[in-house]
Amino acid sequence: MTTTATTLKGQPLDRPALDSMLRRRMFYTPAFEIYGGVAGLYDYGPPGCSLQANIIDVWRKHFVLEEDMLEVDCSVLTPHEVLKTSGHVDKFADWMCKDPKNGEIIRADHFVEEILESRLKGDKEARGQKVEEKEEDPKKKKRKAKGVQEAVKLDDAVVQEYEEVLAKIDNYNGEELGELIKKYDLKNPASGVQPSPPVAFNLMFQTAIGPSSNLPGYLRPETAQGQFLNFSKLLEFNQGQVPFASASIGRSYRNEISPRAGLLRVREFLMAEIEHFVDPEGGKKHPRFHEVKDIELVLLNRTTQLSGKTHVEKISIGKAVADGIVDNETLGYFMARIHLFLKKIGVDQSKIRFRQHMANEMAHYAADCWDAELLTSYGWVECVGCADRSAYDLSVHAKRTGAPLIVREQRAEPLVVEEWEVELNKKKFGPHFKKDGKTVEAAVLATTQEQREALAKDLNEKGSITVEVAGVGDGKVEIPKDLITIERRTRTEHVREYTPNVIEPSFGIGRILYALMEHNFWTRASEGGDEARGVLSFPPTVAPTKVLIVPLSSNEQFRPICYKLSQRLRKLGISSRIDDSSATIGKRYSRNDELGTPLGITVDFQTVQDSTITLRDRDTTKQVRADEDKIIAAIQSVVDGSKEWKDVEAELPIFEGQEIEVATR
Numbered sequence: 306m307t308t309t310a311t312t313l314k315g316q317p318l319d320r321p322a323l324d325s326m327l328r329r330r331m332f333y334t335p336a337f338e339i340y341g342g343v344a345g346l347y348d349y350g351p352p353g354c355s356l357q358a359n360i361i362d363v364w365r366k367h368f369v370l371e372e373d374m375l376e377v378d379c380s381v382l383t384p385h386e387v388l389k390t391s392g393h394v395d396k397f398a399d400w401m402c403k404d405p406k407n408g409e410i411i412r413a414d415h416f417v418e419e420i421l422e423s424r425l426k427g428d429k430e431a432r433g434q435k436v437e438e439k440e441e442d443p444k445k446k447k448r449k450a451k452g453v454q455e456a457v458k459l460d461d462a463v464v465q466e467y468e469e470v471l472a473k474i475d476n477y478n479g480e481e482l483g484e485l486i487k488k489y490d491l492k493n494p495a496s497g498v499q500p501s502p503p504v505a506f507n508l509m510f511q512t513a514i515g516p517s518s519n520l521p522g523y524l525r526p527e528t529a530q531g532q533f534l535n536f537s538k539l540l541e542f543n544q545g546q547v548p549f550a551s552a553s554i555g556r557s558y559r560n561e562i563s564p565r566a567g568l569l570r571v572r573e574f575l576m577a578e579i580e581h582f583v584d585p586e587g588g589k590k591h592p593r594f595h596e597v598k599d600i601e602l603v604l605l606n607r608t609t610q611l612s613g614k615t616h617v618e619k620i621s622i623g624k625a626v627a628d629g630i631v632d633n634e635t636l637g638y639f640m641a642r643i644h645l646f647l648k649k650i651g652v653d654q655s656k657i658r659f660r661q662h663m664a665n666e667m668a669h670y671a672a673d674c675w676d677a678e679l680l681t682s683y684g685w686v687e688c689v690g691c692a693d694r695s696a697y698d699l700s701v702h703a704k705r706t707g708a709p710l711i712v713r714e715q716r717a718e719p720l721v722v723e724e725w726e727v728e729l730n731k732k733k734f735g736p737h738f739k740k741d742g743k744t745v746e747a748a749v750l751a752t753t754q755e756q757r758e759a760l761a762k763d764l765n766e767k768g769s770i771t772v773e774v775a776g777v778g779d780g781k782v783e784i785p786k787d788l789i790t791i792e793r794r795t796r797t798e799h800v801r802e803y804t805p806n807v808i809e810p811s812f813g814i815g816r817i818l819y820a821l822m823e824h825n826f827w828t829r830a831s832e833g834g835d836e837a838r839g840v841l842s843f844p845p846t847v848a849p850t851k852v853l854i855v856p857l858s859s860n861e862q863f864r865p866i867c868y869k870l871s872q873r874l875r876k877l878g879i880s881s882r883i884d885d886s887s888a889t890i891g892k893r894y895s896r897n898d899e900l901g902t903p904l905g906i907t908v909d910f911q912t913v914q915d916s917t918i919t920l921r922d923r924d925t926t927k928q929v930r931a932d933e934d935k936i937i938a939a940i941q942s943v944v945d946g947s948k949e950w951k952d953v954e955a956e957l958p959i960f961e962g963q964e965i966e967v968a969t970r
């Protein structure tokens with residue numbers, strides 16, 4: 306497996322060259338740039354938009370269509386209560402430090418990582434070993450410039466300790482990060498002092514909904530909550546059948562402490578998320594697991610990570626689930642499907658791995674989690690999270706609202722149960738609690754059997770009970786005896802009720818798009834001895850534009866032919882661009898190689914005579930010549946993925962005609 310960033314052709318990746326090409330060709334650009342820009346906000350230009358739309362198109366076909374998922378498009382503005390219940394208000398935070406001298410705000414884990422890495426780099430230099438540059442975050446550069454790490458040799462034991470800390474950097478809480486800063490005396494090179502102890506910084510953008518500002522809310526940090534809140538309606542839409550999945554594509558917002566690495570850590574980004582609802586009983590089997598069981602994945606599990614090993618052999622997902630490396634079939638099924646999706650859009654197979662979250666690294670709701678990470682020049686980057694969120698979200702929302710976010714299933718055999726049951730005196734309960742009635746009722750009904758047993762005892766002995774109800778008064782509510790009965794009763798159940806578990810593949814489209822650009826980038830030596838030119842070898846399905854149409858010269862006879870060709874392609878739904886600028890054909894082709902346009906048609910004098918045109922392949926620069934119908938058919942099959950260029954070359958006559966540069970004279 307590759308460990309450093311290389312281009313598609315194995316050349317060392319020149320990131321500044323790629324970045325400048327992507328900006329020059331307007332794949333993306335800093336937002337509000339003429340006002341000085343805002344960190345972590347980007348606009349996409351025409352090729353970036355097409356590329357993103359094409360990735361989303363493949364995603365919809367690969368997941369929503371293929372798996373009959375139920376797509377929803379939910380509100381971005383989310384009331385405080387929803388995100389309080391989901392745990393985001395209290396727990397969706399990163400650790401932040403402040404430099405007491407210069408006021409700089411620093412993300413604690415990134416700071417520890419950065420300083421330890423720079424010490425290790427200094428150690429390598431002192432030992433005369435080769436050092437790889439990793440990141441060029443401007444803030445980091447500034448810090449480095451002011452306090453360049455000297456080449457200092459460290460003890461072997463210290464090196465090992467630093468490496469262990471770095472391997473677990475995502476797992477530390479604020480207190481632990483503070484201890485690391487103290488223990489290793491980590492100073493901000495820009496000021497020469499240690500930053501303040503880390504404090505939690507919530508990543509959500511807060512706002513007020515409505516003119517009276519009395520409904521606090523947030524811009525959603527993920528699309529998932531909207532899907533959970535619609536669960537009952539979706540279940541009904543699906544005729545009460547489980548398993549089923551919902552899906553949503555939309556923007557999410559996170560107020561990242563230090564946005565960096567271009568599109569990789571931004572404050573507004575497109576997510577595509579799936580919530581697959583599954584019965585927790587029966588081992589979370591998946592009916593289509595057999596279709597993917599032989600797919601081999603690189604899996605970096607917890608034990609491997611703790612051992613410090615980074616290289617692992619591929620293993621089939623069937624074996625990984627059978628051996629308990631991956632918890633269940635449904636999680637395994639989605640990991641394999643994620644892998645196939647990434648492969649389909651052109652992600653380099655040797656630069657994908659799945660890394661399991663360590664127990665304390667997982668989000669507050671997750672039961673198990675594997676990230677699909679892609680290797681980029683910034684290192685391994687999480688691009689898709691695949692989490693088993695258990696029944697967490699549906700349970701907490703049901704508890705808070707009283708909505709039945711459950712599945713009801715007819716039992717084959719009736720079940721006799723003896724249980725503590727709660728009965729409310731509705732006539733008195735509502736008027737007693739007024740507006741809080743529903744909330745209190747939901748909290749009472751959500752009590753466990755053990756709690757009910759204790760409450761029944763209290764009710765008998767004290768004549769009232771005290772129940773914890775979040776959001777009402779001081780959080781404790783007293784219910785007198787005449788409003789409630791709690792008794793042990795026997796009943797026969799004909800229907801089984803359960804809260805489904807959720808497996809959630811969550812895709813960050815911007816990160817995938819950036820990794821895809823790195824993985825498909827390479828440079829071609831120019832024949833004329835000019836600078837090497839960049840090429841983006843996207844698969845035709847996702848390439849922003851599929852066909853470039855170039856007239857040989859500005860001769861008027863070519864114009865209607867080019868126009869007709871673009872019309873024909875448009876009718877077939879194939880995007881094309883005519884480049885009739887005065888640049889040489891070679892230059893025009895190179896410009897479009899930079900945009901990743903896979904095919905190019907040249908219209909020349911022979912076209913005027915016999916209606917034949919040439920078709921050029923971006924990657925090999927080889928050309929074939931045939932009549933218009935044959936070329937259009939070839940384009941169609943390459944674009945829809947049914948054929949590859951080598952098939953076209955085998956079927957149509959190779960064009961060895963005049964040199965492109967000569968032909969333009």
Ligand SMILES: Nc1ncnc2c1ncn2[C@@H]1O[C@H](COP(=O)(O)OP(=O)(O)OP(=O)(O)O)[C@@H](O)[C@H]1O
Nearest residue numbers: 559561569570571574687688689690811812813816
């Ligand atoms: N700030 C961000 N910028 C761009 N994409 C992001 C950002 N945060 C998350 N994502 C994307 O959303 C996906 C799902 O979000 P998730 O909550 O699992 O990320 P995360 O674990 O918080 O990411 P990280 O640890 O990198 O902050 C990620 O796999 C990633 O692709």
